[in-house]
Amino acid sequence: MNKEKVIGFIGTGVMGKSMASHLLKGGYTVNVYNRTKSKTDELVKEGAVWCRTVKELATNSDIIITIVGYPKDVEAVYLSExxxxxxxKQGTHLIDMTTSTPTLAKQIDKTAKEKGMFAFDAPVSGGDIGAKEAKLAIMVGGDEEAFQHILPILTLMGTNIQHQGEAGAGQYTKMANQIAIASNMMGVSEAMVYAKEAGLDQEKVLKSIETGAAGSFSLSKLAPRMIKGDFEPGFYIKHFIKDMKIAIDSADEMGIQTPGLKLAKQLYEELVEKGEENAGTQALYKYYMK
Known part of the structure; x- marks a missing residue:
């Protein structure tokens, strides 16, 4: 993608701020918008241009990237008046990196095509660490030929970038990712509590098991946070519950059984009842602690 093209970036939260920063460092002009303006301050200091509204950003950008909270936010930012x-503008490339519903991704794609634009659903995995290190996994749905035009931009934010198919394919792939994580987070939390109650040094246990068959991102990146009592969000519990609900609804439509996923959602919802909705997903550890 020509670096004279201007990128608009909407959603500069835990992950979005780092992602937008990589685009700036990559030499692009970046317009930014966030509902809470203060969350764009650091980016503006780096050279980003603050836009007062979504409309202003859309009018003045050639490629637009969004990573917002919920499907209702995605719908509002793309499809509202x-x-x-x-x-x-006609020919704009639209890249939604929010984890949203496949149905909404298809609707946005259809509406964008009618206006002569290219839309992609490109959810990510890797949390705050992946965003900071530009090592996100990016799962893309949308036109394959047009995908080649946005690939250089995506490589500034991630290292594992896969075109999965037509509109909606990125979101379906992300649901598979979240289903795998859900049960894994229960296993990691249980393992760390088990090690503690057995009187073992949790950090030594982690060194032994993280490179073996039990190895996973959750084990190597989030278990250390559990051990330290660090429950700051790399990915919010409230957003993970949103993702699990989307996955459950989608699986139910297909007639697929997902008992592990449903149990994980139930446990996380119990944490929310205790006020943990803004904690990181590693706070599931608290559920098991005596």
């Missing part, structure tokens, strides 16, 4: 598709 003041949203992106009503104000972006």
């Amino acid at each position: 003041d949203g992106i598709i009503n104000h972006a």
Whole structure:
């Protein structure tokens, strides 16, 4: 993608801020918008241009990337009267990196095509660490030929970038990812509590098991946070519950049984009842602690 193209970035939260920063460092002009303006301050200091509204950003950008909270936020930012598709230029590439629903991704793609734009659903995995290190896994749905045009931009934010198919394919892939994580997080939490109650040094146990058959991102990256009592969000519990609900609804539509996923969602919901909705997903450890 020509670096003279201007990138608009909407959603500069835990992950988005780092992602937008990589684009700036990659030599692109970046317009930014976030509902809470203060979350863009550091990016503006790095050279980003603050836009007051989604409409202003859409009008003045050639490629637009979004990573917001919930499907309702995605729908509002793309499809509302003041949203992106009503104000972006013909030929604009739209990349939604929010974890949202496959159905909404297909709807955005259809509406974008009618306006002469290219839309992609490109959810990510890797949390705050992956975003900071530009090592995200990016799962992309959308037109394959147009995908080649945005690939250089995606490589500034991630290292494992896969085009999965037509619109919605990225979101379906992300649901598979979240299903795998859900049960894994229960296993990691249980293992760390078990080690503690057995009187073992949890850090030594982790060194022994993280490179073997039990190895996973959750074990190597989030178990150390559990041990230290660090429950700050790399990925919010409230957003993980949102993802699990989307996955359960999608699986139910296919007639697929997901007992592990449903149990994980139940446990996380119990944490939310205790006020942990803004903690990181590693806070599941607290559920098992005596």
